[in-house]
Amino acid sequence: MSAATGPYEPRGAARLAETAGAWLLAVLWILPLVYAAWAAFHAPEFSARFSPLAPWTLENFVRAWEAAPFARYFLNTFVLVTMTLACQFLLCTLAAYAFVRYRFVGREVVFALVLAQLMIMPDVLIVENYRTMSRLGILDSIPAIALPYVASAFGIFLLRQTFKTVPKELEDAARIEGANDLQILAKVYVPLARPIYVAYGLVSVSFHWNNFLWPLIVTNSVESRPLTVGLQVFASTDQGIDWSIICAATLMTSAPLLLGFLLFQRQFIQSFLRAGIR
C-alpha cells in the first residue's frame, strides 16, 4: 500500500470533506459506546445532560463493583475462556493430526462427522444438552459451560488445513533424529502452525468471553456465572439501579476485550479474516 494518493481519489476540498465525513460516520457508529463512557464517568445527574464542565468521577465504578460480585464473575469468565481454549487446542490438535497423518478405516466418515458439526449451531441443541448436563450432575458449573464447545469442528478444520502444508522433509529429518509420532507433532507440526493457533485463540476467546445463551441456561449461581450473564442479572434485577452504574459495569466488563482489541488490533483483524467464520 503506497502512501501517495492515486489518481482516482478525491483531491483538495473534496478530499477534506470526504475525510471529515468518514470520521463523522465512524464516530456516529460508536456513539452508543461514547455515550456509555460519558455516563459511566459522570455523576447520575449528568447522564443525559452534556456539559463540558461536568466533573469526572469514578464513583459509578466503585458502586457497581460493590453492587454485584463482579470480582467473582471476572474470575469465572477468565477460568471459562482459559479452560475452553486449552481443551480446544489439545483436542483439535490431536484430531487434526490423526486426520492428516493416518489412513484408517472410517477416516472419511469421521471427517464428514466433523464437517456436519460445522453446520449445527450449539444454540439449537440447548434443550437436550441441558438434560445431558443434568444427568451428568454438573449443572451450574464452569466445565458444563465449556464442554459442548471443546471439540471445535472449526478448530479441527483450520488445523487440518495447516498441517497439510507442513513439508515432508522436516518430518523426515525429525524421524532420522529418532523422534516418535507425538514428538513430531509437538516439535514440527505445532510450531509451524503457530499463527493459526493465535488466530483461532483470539476468535475463541472473544467468542466465549461474550457468549450468553448457553451460560444463561446452564448456570444459576454466583459461583459459576460468567460476566455476560452476571451483568444481565444485575441490570435487570430491579428498577432502582441507575443508568450511570449500569454503564460503569458495562465498560468494566467489556474493558479487557476492548483493550485487547486495541493492543492486538492487527492480529485480531487478521484472525477474523483468516478464520472466515466465528
Next chain:
Amino acid sequence: MQDKRVIFPGVVVPLALLLPQLAITFVFFVWPSLRSLQGSLFEQDAFGLSERFVGFGNFARILSDPGYLSALGVTLVFAVATTALAMSVALALAVVADRAVRGSAVYKALIVWPYAIAPAIAGVLWWFLFNPTIGVLPRLLAPLGVVWNHFLNGNQALLLVIIASAWKQVSYNFLFFLAGLQTIPPSLLEAAEIDGAGAFARFRAIVFPLLMPTTFFLAVVNLVYALCDTFAVIHATSAGGPGTATTTLVYKVFRDGFEALDLGGSAAQSVVLMLIVGALTIAQFRYIERKIHY
C-alpha cells in the same frame, strides 16, 4: 490432491488421538441431534413420564400454529433487515475508509470496537438509549413527532432489536469489505476513470462486481448470525415482546422448551431451525473450501 506424506496404516493410534474429540462430539452433537429428531416425532407430557409416537404430528402442529408462523415471519423480517442494514452500513464505512482515510489503523480500531462488546451487553446499552422514560433517543425523537415506546409498539420493538443486532455485526462486515476493497487493483479504476467513468459508475461497474464473493459470504454469515446468535440481544432488549412482536425462532425454542415445557414442539422447532442453518452453512462451506486451500 496427491499426498506425498508417509501415511501410517492401523487403527489404534489414530483412534486414540481422535477419541477425546469423538467422545465430546458424540455426547454434545450427535446424541442431542438424534434426540431432537426423535423427540420431534413423539409427544411427551410435561413431566417426561410418558411418550406417544405422533409421526410428523409435531411438525404439522407447529406449522399450523399461528404462534409459530408469526415467529417464522418475525424471523424472516428480522434476519433480512438485520443483514441488509449491517451490510450496507459496513460497505459505506469501508468505502469511505478505503478512499478517504486509506484504512487508517485508528479508524479501523474505532469501527471494530463494537465487536468486542458482548451482544447481551450491547442489548442493555440500546435498551437504555431507547428507553421511553430515561433514554436519550426518545427525547430526541419527540420534537420530530415520533412517540417512541418499544414496550407497547411492536414495530418499534422490532426496529430496536434490528438496530441493536446489526450494530455489532457491522464491525465484522466492515473488516471483510475493507479487505476486499484493498485487493482491487488501482490500475483498473484508473483505466475506468480515463474512459470517463464517474465515481458512481466506477463503483457499480468495477468495485461492486469484484466484491461479489465477499458480499455473498457475508450475506450467509449475517443470516446465520441473525437466525442463531441474536438471542442475547433480544433477551436483553425486548425479551421477545411486546406480545410476540420480536419472538424469533431461536427465542421461541428457548421459550417453549424452558418456559412452556412443550418439549415435542420445541424439538420439532429445533429440527426445522437445524435444517435452515444447515442449508445456509453448506452454501457458506462451499465458499470457504474454495478459499481456504492456500
